[in-house]
Amino acid sequence: MPIRFLAPLSLGMTLASAAMADAPRVATDIAPVQSLVARVMQGVGEPDVIVRSGASPHGYAMRPSEAAALEEADLVFWMGEGLTPWLEGAIDALASEAHAVELLGAAGSRVLPFREGVAFEAHADHGHEDHGHEDNDHEDHGHEDHGHEDKGHEDHAEAHDHDHDHDHGHGHDHAHGGADPHAWLDPANAQAWLGLIxxxxxxxxxxxxxxxxxxxxxxxxxxxxxxxxxxxxxAPVRDVPFLVFHDAYQYFETAFDISAAGAISLSDAVAPGPARIAALREMAEARGVTCVFSEPQFDPKLVETVFGEGVSHGVIDPLGSQLAAGPGHYPQMLRDMAGAMVACVSGAS
Structure with missing residues (x-):
């Protein structure tokens, strides 16, 4: 009797091992993308992630193991040079034989322009979104064509303050007037990318x-x-105004019909200068903002310094840096963001 049960089990394990052995080697840029790819590869293989948990993707120095994962990859899935401008050169140098898929340029993606101003005046209606980049040639999803000529990597945040004393060592900032690369925070994009993956x-x-x-x-x-x-x-907190640490959440806002009143910093690379802080305080008082979100990788004392004790403080994380990598990472990240928003905004309302 035991042999009859063990033989099929052994055969199943052998087939699974064979599938794992023959699976493509896949590298991804950030944990949310790794999660989507891992979900599609579940039962076959597991993709590598290049940007380690808790690090900013905008400027990053790869570890040897991460460079090796990229070099050995057959496929590379990444958001695009708007998020990781340093990675394009690394792909060309280390993974020139790999097939690179730029998700931000994939057909069917909702792509939004960066918002500007203390209260996002320029794009408050989300009226300039681009569904699919029909004007760009992304049909082969190859890494040879990374177009985006509108992104010059010039300093986007604090253009009027010129306060660069707090640059945290990130060599690149968001491009002024370019596409917002945080598109994974719209689950409709993730659904489209799952099919592409x-x-x-x-x-x-x-x-x-x-x-x-x-x-x-x-x-x-x-x-x-x-x-x-x-x-x-x-839904119950849809109309309660709140502030975020940096402008990374408009895809989440658009997907779920909520709207941040503004951001302390337009970028995670540059801290706000005195002029922006003064404008934020004035705007927050005028709009009755009583909830402000920081992020786990940044000192929450900055929020306290700007707004004191008169607001509720929450923490949201667009990368899910506290979560384990894998298929469950992406949905749990969205749940955690929603839960944190409800807790902070409800406490403030």
Missing amino acids: AQELSEHDPENAMIYAANAETAQAELQALSEEIKAQL
Whole structure:
């Protein structure tokens, strides 16, 4: 009797091991992207992530193990040079034979321009979003063409303050007037990318194409259900104004019909200068803002310095830096963001 049970188990383990051995080597830039790819590859293989947890993706020095993962990759999934401008050169140098897929340029993506001003006056209506970049040639998703001529990596934040004394060592800042690269925070984008990820993996690994397609379809349905859940969760606090640490959340705001009143800094690379702080205080008082969010990688004392004890403080993290990598990372990151927003805004309302 034991042999009858052990033989199928042994065969299943052998087949799984064979699938893992033959799976494409995949590298991803940030943990949320790694999570989406890991969900599609579940049962076949596990992708590597280049930017370690808690680090800023905008300027980053790879460790030897991360460079090795990139060099060994057959496929690279990354947001694009708007988020990780240093990675394009690394892909060309270390992974020239790999197929690189730039998600921000993928057809069907919702892409929003950067907001400007203390209260995001320029794009408050989200009226300039781009669905799919029909004017760009991204059909082959190769890393050879990274267009984005509108991104010059010039200093976007504090253009009027000229306060660069607090540059945290990040060599690049968001491009002034370019596309906001934080597009993973819209789950509709993630749903579209899941299908693209499955397609790209299937082309490189047709033997596991059915697994990739099934995983992607299931994950898309899971994200749709999660989106409805979060919409209902945030509905009671939809009209309560709040401030964020830096302007990374407009995709989340657009997806769930909420709106930040402004950001302490337009970038995570440069701290606000005196002129911006004064304008923020004036705007927050005028609009009745009583909830301000910081991020785990930045000192919350900055929020206290700007607003004192008169506001509720919350923490949201657009990268889920406190979460374990893997298939569950992305949905848990969205849940945590929604929960933190409700807790802070509800306490302030």
